[in-house]
Amino acid sequence: MINTSFGYTLPELSERGAEQTAREIFQQPVLWREVGRTAVADRATNSAFLDPLLARPELRIVLTGAGTSAFAGEILAPALTRQLRRRVDAVPTTDIVSNPRECFAEDRPTLLVSFARSGDSPESVAATELAEQCLTEVHHLVVTCNPEGELYRRHTGTARSLVLLMPDGANDEGFAMTSSFTCMTLATWLTLAGSAVDDGLAARLAVAAEQVLATRGAAAGELARRGYGRAVYLGSGSLAGLARESALKLLELSAGGVVSYFDSALGFRHGPKAVLDGSTLALVYLSNDPYTRQYDLDIADELRRSLGTGNVVAIGAGDRDGLADLDLWQIDGLDDVVDAALALPLVVCAQLIGLHFSLALGRTPDNPFPSGAVNRVVEGVTIHALPPQL
Incomplete structure (x- = not known):
């Protein structure tokens, strides 16, 4: 799957601690096509949840995540604002957790779109809980790659939540988010953008990515x-x-x-x-x-x-x-x-x-921080209880 023009063979990548990352970069066109097929297959179910919400002009949409997951929201928010003609904000979970009453200062109906590769980072779950605590009405669109994650378990099958689970291979094993990021971003655009998306978009993007990988x-x-x-x-x-x-x-x-x-x-x-x-x-x-x-x-x-x-x-x-x-x-x-x-x-x-x-530089991309100074899933975060509002 790794194109020979990349410059390293698979054994060389394995020896240098880069096999997982390289594989996860090169697998993206295959995964995007699967995301596209799933979006088409699940359109009726997803629309049944989302259409009544999107029909409400007062609805606020908040796209959230931490690190790379937050940047998925930053990419999508301008385009969704233009397409849906409504307020769409990209707000990192790290901001929500530290300043929830400011992020949710307006008590208006909200669709919280949570991006999470693992769904196990401390802020992922805390952001959804704080939204529930601060807002009278909140609905959840959870976009994740891990069916074993805490975020997936908490929101699957609940009345006010819709969960989009990415293809198996999207739950990157390498340190850096690559295919997880692109699959979650694509799935969310295909799900929320409505008439702006044609059924062949995922395949067109996959062809373009194959061109990039080959050249x-x-x-x-x-x-x-x-x-x-x-x-x-x-x-x-x-x-x-x-x-x-x-x-x-x-x-x-x-x-x-x-x-x-x-x-x-x-x-x-x-x-x-x-x-x-x-x-x-x-x-x-x-x-x-x-x-x-x-x-x-x-x-x-x-x-x-x-x-x-x-x-x-x-x-x-x-x-x-x-x-x-x-x-x-x-x-x-x-x-x-x-x-x-x-x-x-x-x-x-x-x-x-x-x-x-x-x-x-002689680094090991699958684990650039072998000392553990930076982790694949963030550690060391203490979630403090939010006191009642005075």
Whole structure:
């Protein structure tokens, strides 16, 4: 399954502690097709739960999770707000747990969409409980990869909950969330976006991801061998959330060996641009929205002039117009999809980059922190009881 163009054989990946992560990156097109088939098969059941809620104009939708799971919400929230024409907020569980009365200050009917690979992190369950405690009416859409997880067990079969369980292989064994993240993001878009989604979208995204996996491994390896000490990911709208996830993947897989940063295309000039130095790689995601794309092209050109052409990579589905001689990683056949969907094959590029940087630095991607300093499932969090409101 791992394409030979990636640059490492399976035995080499196994020897270097990277087999799980590589396998989970390369399996994504297969899993996305399964997610697409499941969404079609379960449409009637899911609609029976969701349609009455979405028909209520006062309903607030909150997308939540921790770390990578939270970034799924950041990618989806702008697109769902536009499609559903209602308030959709991305609020991490880490914010909900520490400040529940602020996150749920408005006591209005709420659909809490919880993303969780394992469903066992302390904040995952606590966020759902605090929503119940703070709100008069809350419904739950749980999106998870683990049928043994606490979140899955608590919400399966309950009247106010709908659970979307990802395919078996999506429960990543490696440290970094890869196929779990993309499957949960795709399943949620297919379930909530309604008429914006055609039944063939998952298959189209899978074809694009296969293209990335077949053609970009060598280029990612070349970037990793240049010895960059810093990397900046930029994007707009839904792709700002993708930039955040991409920066985290590089930081995690390199075990902090590469300092990574993220921002929006316009926000980067307002101070964060100070991160740039002679060892910086800049990667700019290009929006499919023609208006928004202009700002992405502007910052890409500015970075080209400050860092040099070879140190800036543009990644997107459109053509080369406005890119001068920049390196463009072009995704074919998706220039008509919303950015939230485009984010899925784009993040595969970031996953390949993160994996290659990790290997180039001599890290073990399946477990970049063998000392246990950072864990696959977060540990050490104490959930404190919320006192009654005065």
